[in-house]
Amino acid sequence: MTTLTDTAVAAAVPVRRRRSAGWLAVAPLLAFVALSFGAPALAMLGGAFTAKDPATGATSYTTANFTASLHGAYLTALLGSIKLSAVSAGIAAVLGLLLAQAVVTSRFRALREAVLTASGVLANFGGVPLAFAFVATLGNSGVLTGRLGLAHDGWDLYSFWGLTLTYLYFLIPLMVLTVTPALDGLRSQWREAAQNNGATAAQYWRHIALPVLAPSLLGGLVLLFGSAFAAYATAAAMVGSSVPLVTLQIADAISGNVLVGQENVALAMSLDMVAVACLVMAVYLPLQRRSARWLD
Amino acid sequence: MARLTTLKLRGAGARRPRLWRGAILACAAVYFLVPLAASVVFTIDVPGKGVTFDAYTQIFRADGFASSLLLSLELAAATIAVVLVLMVPAMVALRLGAPRLRPVVEVVCSLPLVVPPIALVAGIGTVLKWGPEHLASTPFFQTLVAIQNPSFPAVLVLAYTVMALPFVYRALDAGLRAVDIRTLTEAARSCGTSWPRALLHAVLPNLRGALLNASFLTLALVLGEFTVAQLLGFQPFAVWIVNISGSQAQLSVAVSVLSLLITWALLLALASFGGGSHRGDGRRGNPPRTARTPCSTRTARTARTARIAEE
Numbered sequence: 001m002t003t004l005t006d007t008a009v010a011a012a013v014p015v016r017r018r019r020s021a022g023w024l025a026v027a028p029l030l031a032f033v034a035l036s037f038g039a040p041a042l043a044m045l046g047g048a049f050t051a052k053d054p055a056t057g058a059t060s061y062t063t064a065n066f067t068a069s070l071h072g073a074y075l076t077a078l079l080g081s082i083k084l085s086a087v088s089a090g091i092a093a094v095l096g097l098l099l100a101q102a103v104v105t106s107r108f109r110a111l112r113e114a115v116l117t118a119s120g121v122l123a124n125f126g127g128v129p130l131a132f133a134f135v136a137t138l139g140n141s142g143v144l145t146g147r148l149g150l151a152h153d154g155w156d157l158y159s160f161w162g163l164t165l166t167y168l169y170f171l172i173p174l175m176v177l178t179v180t181p182a183l184d185g186l187r188s189q190w191r192e193a194a195q196n197n198g199a200t201a202a203q204y205w206r207h208i209a210l211p212v213l214a215p216s217l218l219g220g221l222v223l224l225f226g227s228a229f230a231a232y233a234t235a236a237a238m239v240g241s242s243v244p245l246v247t248l249q250i251a252d253a254i255s256g257n258v259l260v261g262q263e264n265v266a267l268a269m270s271l272d273m274v275a276v277a278c279l280v281m282a283v284y285l286p287l288q289r290r291s292a293r294w295l296d
Numbered sequence: 297m298a299r300l301t302t303l304k305l306r307g308a309g310a311r312r313p314r315l316w317r318g319a320i321l322a323c324a325a326v327y328f329l330v331p332l333a334a335s336v337v338f339t340i341d342v343p344g345k346g347v348t349f350d351a352y353t354q355i356f357r358a359d360g361f362a363s364s365l366l367l368s369l370e371l372a373a374a375t376i377a378v379v380l381v382l383m384v385p386a387m388v389a390l391r392l393g394a395p396r397l398r399p400v401v402e403v404v405c406s407l408p409l410v411v412p413p414i415a416l417v418a419g420i421g422t423v424l425k426w427g428p429e430h431l432a433s434t435p436f437f438q439t440l441v442a443i444q445n446p447s448f449p450a451v452l453v454l455a456y457t458v459m460a461l462p463f464v465y466r467a468l469d470a471g472l473r474a475v476d477i478r479t480l481t482e483a484a485r486s487c488g489t490s491w492p493r494a495l496l497h498a499v500l501p502n503l504r505g506a507l508l509n510a511s512f513l514t515l516a517l518v519l520g521e522f523t524v525a526q527l528l529g530f531q532p533f534a535v536w537i538v539n540i541s542g543s544q545a546q547l548s549v550a551v552s553v554l555s556l557l558i559t560w561a562l563l564l565a566l567a568s569f570g571g572g573s574h575r576g577d578g579r580r581g582n583p584p585r586t587a588r589t590p591c592s593t594r595t596a597r598t599a600r601t602a603r604i605a606e607e
Contacts, residue, residue, distance in 0.1 A: 021393060021394075022389040022390070022392070022393040024389075025386050025388070025389035025394075026390070026394065026397050026400075026401060028382055028385075028386075029382045029383065029404070032382055033458065035454075036454040036455065036457065036458050037408065037411075037416075037458045040416060040423050041419055043419045043422035043423045043426070044415065044418060044422065046422075095324075099320055099324050102316075102317040102320040102321055105317065106317060117564065117568075118328070121560050121564060122328065124559075125559075128520070128534045128552065129537075129556045129559075132335070132537070132541065132548060132552040133332060133334070133335045133552065133556075134331055136339070137330060137334035137338070138334075141343075141545075142334065142338065143334040143338050144330070168327075169327075169331070172324075172327075229412070230413065230414070232413065232414045232522075233522035236522070236526075247412070247414045250414050250418060251414065251527060254417070254421055263418075263422070267419070267422065270414065270415035270418040273415050274410060274415055277409075277411070277412060
């Protein structure tokens with residue numbers, strides 16, 4: 001008993017010193033985030049719930065901004081973003097799963113390494129250069145548009161499907177990265193056991209592989225949805241505002257392109273986006289934790 | 297006949313998945329390579345002029361190219377410095393003595409994932425607008441003006457640091473997981489080294505891969521960032537490309553191709569340099585690299601024995 005107390009006392013001093021040192025090391029980070037992230041977030045929250053009377057200059061609390069952000073052109077843009085993100089995330093999830101499966105079951109290790117490395121690079125490749133690559137390929141005076149005569153067939157890059165095709169360029173690699181560890185986690189013994197019991201490949205996939213993969217697949221899907229939903233640069237550099245998207249609307253409202261005095265509606269729309277992103281995270285995190293169970 | 301059928305059956309069974317796999321890989325290759333090839337063709341095969349490399353030779357003479365690229369590089373350097381100075385001590389401290397703060401830091405570093413860049417910039421714009429309205433007579437106003445200096449907009453560094461936090465957190469966390477920091481520092485300390493020396497000479501060299509990883513990711517993020525800079529009215533590289541695209545389409549695509557190649561070269565170098573550590577094959581087993589302390593071999597040996605004892 002005495003030895004126990006002795007060691008406890010001896011340990012307590014350095015532990016406490018260490019703990020305060022830990023606080024000291026973490027404090028700058030917390031202070032920085034409070035300033036650079038907390039202040040804008042509070043400003044967003046405050047602005048979204050206030051309105052300024054143009055005549056008197058007095059501010060008052062209101063939910064009118066939210067009402068406005070969920071009506072008319074703003075609602076169309078929000079729904080347009082959700083539709084675009086859902087469609088492109090869905091397609092990318094299926095294609096990414098197929099590509100990842102092709103790579104995982106391949107006998108060539110070099111191919112696997114190459115595809116995974118390329119995926120890591122391409123998944124980070126959004127924004128302006130991507131938009132220009134597609135404009136140069138399939139835009140109005142793009143190389144393929146001209147050579148294949150796509151304009152006559154009614155092809156238009158600056159449309160919903162044009163944007164979808166472009167978004168797939170970074171969404172598919174992201175899906176490959178997300179789902180490959182899960183596919184690696186599928187034991188070959190499970191397939192062999194299923195085969196020995198007379199199951200066909202389709203039955204194996206329906207009853208064993210897909211249920212095991214389900215959390216990772218769903219997790220990947222919402223992750224893709226989230227990154228397509230937040231994307232702005234690609235769409236801004238490519239389509240301008242011919243496709244209604246919530247990010248483009250916010251940008252227009254902030255820069256006063258449409259109507260002066262819509263800044264607070266832009267803040268309300270930003271909060272709408274944050275709400276959607278939170279929903280995505282609320283689905284993603286538990287799914288990721290569940291899928292991690294099969295990987296260890 | 298019977299033999300023929302079984303043979304055929306077996307052949308089909310073996311070949312079909314391979315065919316399927318080949319088709320998928322071929323489609324993926326076409327989809328991912330054609331836009332790149334087409335961009336290059338677009339820049340060198342100009343209608344009416346034939347094959348020319350003008351777009352590429354013009355780049356360096358283009359108005360604003362050098363200044364915008366320089367601005368992006370400066371912003372990147374500042375962002376990397378800020379994010380590492382903030383994150384490295386915090387992450388090391390989490391491992392050493394403050395595990396209870398771990399969830400706090402994790403949540404704080406993941407928050408930027410929930411707020412899209414466009415929403416972040418909307419909030420920053422609002423804060424910056426407070427200046428003229430409420431703070432005109434206070435010193436804060438001067439600060440707000442100073443961080444919006446167009447020749448070096450520090451406000452972008454703040455925004456980029458926030459946006460880089462999740463990536464840097466993950467990169468450093470992966471790096472720290474591969475090294476037994478506690479044993480390393482304790483071994484260095486018991487050899488008589490001071491705390492700062494132990495951190496500088498025993499911990500940081502072991503995190504070299506993770507630090508490079510984090511820096512490259514931040515660099516790629518800042519070089520490609522468009523949303524925040526454009527909406528706050530500054531002109532780093534990505535904004536410049538879009539601004540010239542209206543008048544000089546070939547030139548803008550040429551610059552995109554070049555910037556792509558540079559970013560990819562960076563990321564590929566990163567993948568080949570530190571790829572093994574976070575691809576899962578050495579998740580537990582990586583022995584710590586030898587640290588450069590006065591008693592480096594002993595440090596490493598102690599760390600390794602501690603690891604074996606753990607398992």
